[in-house]
Amino acid sequence: MSRSSLISVECNENAQQRKQVSSAVVRFAGDSGDGMQLTGGQFTLSTATQQNNLLTFPDFPAEIRAPIGTTFGVSSFQINFGSREIRTAGDRLDCLVAMNPAALKVEIGKLKPGGVLIVDTGAFSERNYKRAGYKNNPLEGDSLNQFTVINLDISAATIAALKGHNLSKKESLRCKNLWALGLTYYLYGRDRDPTVKWLRQKFSGRNDLAAANIAVLHAGYKVADSSEFPTQFTTFQVGPADEMAAGVYRAVTGSDALAWGLSAGSHLADLKMIFASYPITPASPLLHSLASMEVDDIVTFQAEDEIAAICAAIGASYAGSLGVTSSSGPGISLKTEGLGLAVSAELPLIVVNSQRSGPSTGMPTKTEQSDLFQALFGRSSDSPVVVLAPFSPGDCFTIAIEAIRIAISYMTPVIILTDTFIANASEPWLIPDVNKLDPIEVKFCSTTEGFHPYRRGTERLDRPWVKPGTPGLEHRIGGLERDYDSGKISYEPDNHHKMTVTRYNKVKCVRDYIGPQTVTRGPQSGKVAVVGWGSTYGPISRAVDNLLQRGMDVSHIHLRNLWPLPKNLKQLLANYETVLVIEANLGQLLFLIKGYCLIDAKGFNKVSGQPFMISEVEEAIIDVYRF
Numbered sequence: 001m002s003r004s005s006l007i008s009v010e011c012n013e014n015a016q017q018r019k020q021v022s023s024a025v026v027r028f029a030g031d032s033g034d035g036m037q038l039t040g041g042q043f044t045l046s047t048a049t050q051q052n053n054l055l056t057f058p059d060f061p062a063e064i065r066a067p068i069g070t071t072f073g074v075s076s077f078q079i080n081f082g083s084r085e086i087r088t089a090g091d092r093l094d095c096l097v098a099m100n101p102a103a104l105k106v107e108i109g110k111l112k113p114g115g116v117l118i119v120d121t122g123a124f125s126e127r128n129y130k131r132a133g134y135k136n137n138p139l140e141g142d143s144l145n146q147f148t149v150i151n152l153d154i155s156a157a158t159i160a161a162l163k164g165h166n167l168s169k170k171e172s173l174r175c176k177n178l179w180a181l182g183l184t185y186y187l188y189g190r191d192r193d194p195t196v197k198w199l200r201q202k203f204s205g206r207n208d209l210a211a212a213n214i215a216v217l218h219a220g221y222k223v224a225d226s227s228e229f230p231t232q233f234t235t236f237q238v239g240p241a242d243e244m245a246a247g248v249y250r251a252v253t254g255s256d257a258l259a260w261g262l263s264a265g266s267h268l269a270d271l272k273m274i275f276a277s278y279p280i281t282p283a284s285p286l287l288h289s290l291a292s293m294e295v296d297d298i299v300t301f302q303a304e305d306e307i308a309a310i311c312a313a314i315g316a317s318y319a320g321s322l323g324v325t326s327s328s329g330p331g332i333s334l335k336t337e338g339l340g341l342a343v344s345a346e347l348p349l350i351v352v353n354s355q356r357s358g359p360s361t362g363m364p365t366k367t368e369q370s371d372l373f374q375a376l377f378g379r380s381s382d383s384p385v386v387v388l389a390p391f392s393p394g395d396c397f398t399i400a401i402e403a404i405r406i407a408i409s410y411m412t413p414v415i416i417l418t419d420t421f422i423a424n425a426s427e428p429w430l431i432p433d434v435n436k437l438d439p440i441e442v443k444f445c446s447t448t449e450g451f452h453p454y455r456r457g458t459e460r461l462d463r464p465w466v467k468p469g470t471p472g473l474e475h476r477i478g479g480l481e482r483d484y485d486s487g488k489i490s491y492e493p494d495n496h497h498k499m500t501v502t503r504y505n506k507v508k509c510v511r512d513y514i515g516p517q518t519v520t521r522g523p524q525s526g527k528v529a530v531v532g533w534g535s536t537y538g539p540i541s542r543a544v545d546n547l548l549q550r551g552m553d554v555s556h557i558h559l560r561n562l563w564p565l566p567k568n569l570k571q572l573l574a575n576y577e578t579v580l581v582i583e584a585n586l587g588q589l590l591f592l593i594k595g596y597c598l599i600d601a602k603g604f605n606k607v608s609g610q611p612f613m614i615s616e617v618e619e620a621i622i623d624v625y626r627f
Contacts, residue, residue, distance in 0.1 A: 018237045023082025024188060025090030028180070029107045030099030031068055032061055032075040035177040039097075040077025042181060042198065046190040047081045048251050048428060051240035054081035055538070056426045057089035057611065062281070062364040069131040074106045083239040087392075087538035089425065091613040094236075095187065097180050099123060099154070101132035108144075116187065116234075117147045118180065122155030148234070154179050154220075161219035165212040175216040182220025189237045192217060245430060252429040254393040254422035255282075258352060259289035261400025266297055266322050268401065269408060269440035274316030275324045276301040276309040281364040282420045283326045283354040306331040310338035310351070317347040318477065320444065320467040322404065326352035329371045330360065336379050339413060341479045343383040343503065346454070346463050348407035348414075350400075351385075355419040357609045366609025367420035369534055370585040375415045376563055376592070382500050384507040386414040387563040391537035393422055394429040399560065405440050406513060410506055411462040417562065419584070421535045421611050448472035453487040454499075461506035508564050517566035522548060522555030525575035528625055531601070532582045533559045533589055536612055540582055543617040554621055562589070570597040580604060580624050582617060 026043065028036045037058055047054055057078040066073025080090030092112035098104040100123040111117060119139060129137055138144065139151060158176040159169060167175075178195075185192055196214055203210035224235075252260075266273035275298065277287045291300040303309035306327055313323030327335060332353050342349040355371045357363035375387045386406055390399040396418060403414040445451065445464035453475040454463045466473045475487055483490035484498050521544055522529075532540045537558050544556040555576065559565070566572075573579050573593070579601035581590040590603040604620035606612055 018189065018235050021082075021094075021236050021238055022084050023080065023086065023090075024094045024236060024238055025078065025080045025092070026095045026097070026184065026188070027076055027078040027093050027107060027110065028097045028099075028177075028184075029074055029076035029103035030097075030177070031102065032063070032066055032073045033068065034075070034099045035174070036060075036075045036077050036099070039177045039181050040079060042195045043077075043184065043190065044079055044251060044426060045194045045198065046185065046192070047079065048249070049194050050191060050238075051244075052081040052083065052238055053086040053241040053244060053428060054079055054251075054426075055086050055089050056080075057421065058424045059610075060365055069100060069102050069128050071102045071106050071132055074103050076103070076107060081238060083241050085241075085243050086427070087542050088614060089538075089611065091615050095184070097184060099177070099180065101129040101134055101138065104138060105132045105134065111147060113146045115147055116150065117144060118150045118152065118183065120154035120176065120180070121151050122153040150233075152183070157219065157223065158216055161216050162212055165215065166208065167212055172212075175213055178213050178216045179220035182217040182222075183224050184220075185217075186221045186224035187235050189235070192221060244428065247430045249428045249430055251426045252393055252397075253285070253424060253426045254390070254396045254418055255285035255354075255424070256289050257393055257396035257429065258286055258400050258416070258418065259293070261397035262290070262324055262350070262404070263293060263295065263298055264397070264434050264437065265401040265404035265440065267434065268437055269322065269404060269442050271320075271322040271442060272297050272299065273322045273324060274299050274301065274313060275326075276303050276312035276316070277326050278303050278306045278309045278331060280306075280328050280331045282356055282423045283328050283331070283352065285423065286326050286352060286354070306334035307338060310335040310349075311341075313349060314338060314342050314345070314347060317342075317349055318345070318468065320465070322348065322350070322408075324350040324352070326354065328354050328356045328364075329358050329374065332371065332374060333378070339385070340379045340381070340383050342413045343379070343385060344479050344481070345477050346411045346503070346506075348404075348411055348465070350403050350407055350414055350416065352416045352418065354423045355417060357420075357607070363609045365420065367535065367611060368584050368607060368609065369417075369419055369536075370588065370607065371417065372533075372562065372583075372585065372588040372592075375417055382504060384504050384563070386410070386412055386507055386510050387417060387561075388414060389417040389534040389560055389562055390422060391534060391558055391560060393425050393427050395560075396422065397429070397432070401437065401440075406510055408440060408442055408465075409462065409513070410460050410510055411465060412507055412510075417534060419535050444470075445473060446470065452485070453477065454482050454484065455487075456502070460509050461502060510561075511564045511567045514561045514564075514566060516568040517557065517559065517561075517572055519572070520556040520558045521545065523553065524555075526555060527553040527576065528578045528580060528621060529555045529557050529573060529576035530580050530582060530617075530621055531557045531559065531573070531589070531593065533562060534583075536582050536584065539612040539614045539617045542614045543621060546614070546618060547621060552621075552625060554625065559589070562592075565592075565596055569593075570599070573597055573599050573601070578602065578624050578627075580621060582612065582620065584612070
């Protein structure tokens, strides 16, 4: 079969070859067995080596193997890359690669008019398009006329490219994602060499498989590059980013950055880190990353359940190491009693919550920000803890070190609220020089003079940290209330009140460490302040920038410290006529700001499992701006 017989192209208008664009949004979508995450990962690798700024969005089903060809089994990978600063994974798609009818049905609504649609016609059998919910073949008729459609029998082209490689038809079809990747590389001027090197490394023991996959990659590229490919079709070029600081970069996910930040923090404190966890989506990659670090100061422990995991981490901190545990919302619920024990015992503890859509099992692979109330109030009694939230994958590194510094300095648990989007998304990250980071001071109590385990030694109200077995510093510890003056068990009403207030005030003192809240962008006072936290940073910041360029009086205030809230937050928000809080829940930060700052703020909320788009944030801001 000739290559020309595999291709048909429909273009709405003529365009010049290799059109220069400042950014592009590409999404690969197919069945969960089509290798879309691998395809997107390799496109990201090639894009990073060409010095583009980028942000990715892996989106996949919760089922390990959903029924083939169904809409709920669609797996996709989106990348927004450009020569300018990239803060989101992109709104509407410039290019969609749909490997089957289900992928087309799920993703076509995201493609902008005139966008490029690449379709594997070999997968559009009557059985497949009906399984996806179509009554008729969607490639026929006029339903796709608003797009630039490239109809390709990628399945047949892949099999043809692998003749002579001694692979079965089934084995050959597993390579069709690389054929599509090669084609897309040509459309956007990407370099194939990083993927070729990766394939040779991946199949280092199977040269035949490496050669087959490389051949398919080149075949997809060469079809687009050949004279048989229609000359009127537009190809694109995205130049290197010109706003990135000089230095060495690497692509990093939020989970990887958290792992490295926790490792760096324990190094800065000169402590052994004990990471105790139980597998759960989307928190498991953090356990995987830390388990792969072969360094002396990190011990990973996969516990039998969530309760055992947090209790092991608490035991590690009691013994003089840095205890860390992680989970997602349902697992954090199980850790609640243990977290209360850490509050009562006043031990440093790091708890990472990679939030996902709920309640209960909910949508395990989709993103949400609905665990804020759980982090703030989800324990028995008055049990205050520090709550921090990174705003991007790279920021996870910084916030992990901050969490360790706070936990040790104030002898308190700290919760890090990340989410599915941040955990799985990747972006270029400037690798820091760890030797230039400030060390974290750790003081273990060593004097017996005047010792008792809950004596407050500084204005931080922190209690002494004692290594078990230190002569003369023997003491009892546990969940029962302690006497303020002796550390012995106490049931006195006035003492319990005093200890409860002291623990609250100790966490409140963290405001002195975090400092005042600043305006992220825009004027210091004015008509509208848009407040966000966590992964809403990207779409809010871009939307506010767009509206500022249109002359609108709008500002962006992004919170990384969710408890305690910054001292000046109430005064800062009072400088604006309207405060709009944007978050991926039904208004939890909004509730907190209304109660804490006594401001009649407004909310814009989304709980679809998908991140905010810039356009919908802009519309929400404009709606409140009119009044």
